[in-house]
Amino acid sequence: MPAEVLVPIRDETDIVTARQRGRELAAAHGFSKTEQTLIATAISEVARNILAYARRGEIVLATSEHQSRPCIVVVARDEGPGIQDVDVAMREGYSTSNGLGMGLPGAKRLMDAFDVVSAVGKGTTVTMRKCVR
Amino acid sequence: MPVPILRLDDVLVASIQAALTDQDLLQLRDDLSEKVGRFRARGVIVDVTALDVLDSFATRTVRGIAYTARLRGARTVVVGIQPDVAFAMVQLGLTLEGVATALDLDEGLALLRRDAP
Ligand SMILES: Nc1ncnc2c1ncn2[C@@H]1O[C@H](COP(=O)(O)OP(=O)(O)OP(=O)(O)O)[C@@H](O)[C@H]1O
Ligand SMILES: [Mg+2]
Numbered sequence: 001m002p003a004e005v006l007v008p009i010r011d012e013t014d015i016v017t018a019r020q021r022g023r024e025l026a027a028a029h030g031f032s033k034t035e036q037t038l039i040a041t042a043i044s045e046v047a048r049n050i051l052a053y054a055r056r057g058e059i060v061l062a063t064s065e066h067q068s069r070p071c072i073v074v075v076a077r078d079e080g081p082g083i084q085d086v087d088v089a090m091r092e093g094y095s096t097s098n099g100l101g102m103g104l105p106g107a108k109r110l111m112d113a114f115d116v117v118s119a120v121g122k123g124t125t126v127t128m129r130k131c132v133r
Numbered sequence: 134m135p136v137p138i139l140r141l142d143d144v145l146v147a148s149i150q151a152a153l154t155d156q157d158l159l160q161l162r163d164d165l166s167e168k169v170g171r172f173r174a175r176g177v178i179v180d181v182t183a184l185d186v187l188d189s190f191a192t193r194t195v196r197g198i199a200y201t202a203r204l205r206g207a208r209t210v211v212v213g214i215q216p217d218v219a220f221a222m223v224q225l226g227l228t229l230e231g232v233a234t235a236l237d238l239d240e241g242l243a244l245l246r247r248d249a250p
Contacts, residue, residue, distance in 0.1 A: 016152045019186055037186065037217040041225060044188040092226065102189045106225035 005061040007047075009078075015047040018059045022074065025061050029070045030132050039072060039130055042110040045103040046076035046126045052097060054080020054123065064129070071131035074111075079123035086116045136161045138168055144176040144245055145169065145207075146238070150183055158194045162201055169205040176245035177202045180238055182213030192227040199232040208248070210234065212241040 005025060007018040019040040026036045043059065050057035057078025064071045083089045090108070095101035104126075108114040111128040118124040136157060139146045145168055147161055165177055179198060181187065187195070199209035210233045214222075222228075235241040 012154045012156065016154065020152070023185070034217040034220060037215075037221045038224060041186050041188055041221040044186050045225070048188065048190060100189050100193060100227070102226050106189065106227070109224050109226070110221065 007059045009047050009050045009058060010056050015044055018047045019043045022061055026072050029063055038110045042107040042128060043074055045107040049103055050076055050078045054078030066131050069131040071129050073129045075127050077125040082120040082122050082124055083118040084120055086118055138164060140172055143174050144178060145174045146178045148180040152185060155190055158191060162198045165198060166201045166205055169202055169207045174207050177207050177209040178241045179211045180213045181211060187218050187222055189227060196229060196232055210241040210244050212237055
């Protein structure tokens with residue numbers, strides 16, 4: 001298993017690929033099946049956002065260690081329109097696309113650490129991490 | 134890959150086989166709606182046993198399937214949500230409000246039969 005996996009996101013089949021790769025990487029690093037599903041679901045949400053709002057981008061999956069526990073780090077980045085106010089976008093129910101507005105706040109709950117950096121006109125990078133319990 | 138839809142008397146059973154794309158899921162909604170009319174079905178079972186993830190889009194679409202079928206005169210039961218998928222849905226804050234669920238296909242059929250008028 002390579003230390004880093006890059007999945008380009010260009011169409012919806014890439015969403016499925018990204019979450020499968022995430023699951024594989026998590027399985028290879030000792031995450032339980034339940035944790036693998038939590039990670040796969042969070043990846044699905046951020047990949048879906050790339051497709052919906054930026055049309056294209058990429059997901060980078062890597063592993064790290066935090067307090068001597070193996071962790072998986074997911075970076076979702078795009079060069080799309082960016083988010084004007086990240087705090088607002090993180091609110092449950094906030095959506096500019098008639099969605100449920102659950103993707104970002106939900107993914108944050110699924111993971112241990114979650115961070116969004118975005119600049120209007122430049123793009124968005126979501127970084128999230130989960131470590132083995 | 135389109136989802137196969139089987140007919141058991143007046144019940145349509147859609148067994149989702151693998152990780153579906155969004156397009157497959159939307160296609161399933163439209164196919165079911167059409168078949169409910171064609172076969173005069175009273176019940177629809179959506180079997181999601183094989184789904185490894187139910188994210189916000191999939192949940193919204195499954196809900197859409199159930200609401201669409203109801204407007205066409207059929208009741209929908211979603212069966213086979215795996216324990217870890219259910220846990221992830223709760224964490225994500227997703228619900229299947231207003232949609233009947235059952236443990237598996239047998240339970241789903243029993244539910245439809247029991248509540249049949
Ligand atoms: N990669 C991105 N680029 C630009 N805007 C984004 C991006 N990701 C999220 N957003 C903005 O943040 C809002 C909230 O995102 P979130 O995923 O929480 O909800 P949603 O996508 O609208 O609905 P849901 O995910 O529940 O279907 C989006 O409506 C969109 O305006
Ligand atoms: Mg979203």
